[in-house]
C-alpha cells in the first residue's frame with residue numbers, strides 16, 4: 001500500500017514539474033531573447049560607427065553598440081515643448097525643434113512629443129512590447145532591434161500619435177510640408193519599405209541639421225539613400 005502511495009506521489013510531482021517547464025517555455029516564446037545577429041555586430045564594429053554624427057546610418061544593417069549613449073542629452077521639459085513624459089534629446093537638436101514647434105503653434109498646429117531618446121535597454125522593452133502585441137514578423141516591420149533604433153541616437157522623435165491616420169491630421173500635414181526647413185526629415189516614408197525595411201511611419205522624424213535637410217530635399221532622395229550617399 002505504502003509503495004502505491006509513493007508511486008502516486010512521484011507521478012504527481014513529475015506531472016507538476018512538466019506543467020512548470022511547459023509554461024516556462026511558453027513564456028520564453030512570447031518574449032524571445034533579443035540578441036543581435038553576429039553579422040550585424042561585425043558590421044557595426046567594422047564601420048566604426050560614430051553615433052554622434054548627424055548623418056550616421058542606423059538601420060537593420062548598421063546598428064549602434066550596446067553601450068552607445070549620445071553626447072549632450074537634455075530634458076525636453078526645459079524647453080517647454082509639449083510631451084507625454086519626461087523625454088531626453090541631444091542639445092544640438094533643440095534650437096531647431098523649438099523653432100519648429102513654435103512656428104507650428106503659430107499656424108494653429110500642436111506638435112507633441114510622444115517618444116524621443118531611447119536607450120539600448122529601453123529599446124529591448126519597446127521591441128518586446130511590439131512582439132507581444134503584433135507577433136515577431138509584424139513587430140520587425142514596425143520596431144527596431146535594440147542597437148538598431150534611431151531613437152538611441154537622441155536625434156529622433158515620434159510626434160502626436162502612432163497611427164497611419166496621423167498623415168491626414170493638421171500636424172501630420174504640417175510636418176510633411178515644413179519639418180525639413182528646421183532640419184527634421186521623415187525616416188520611413190510611404191512605399192519605401194523595400195529600402196528602409198520598415199513600414200510607413202508618418203510620426204517618426206530624425207534631425208540631420210538644416211543644411212543637410214535642404215541638400216536632401218533638393219536631391220529628392222529618401223533619408224536612408226541620402227545617408228548612404230553621404231557616408
Ligand SMILES: [Zn+2]
Pocket residue numbers: 115151156157158203204205
Ligand atoms: Zn520612432
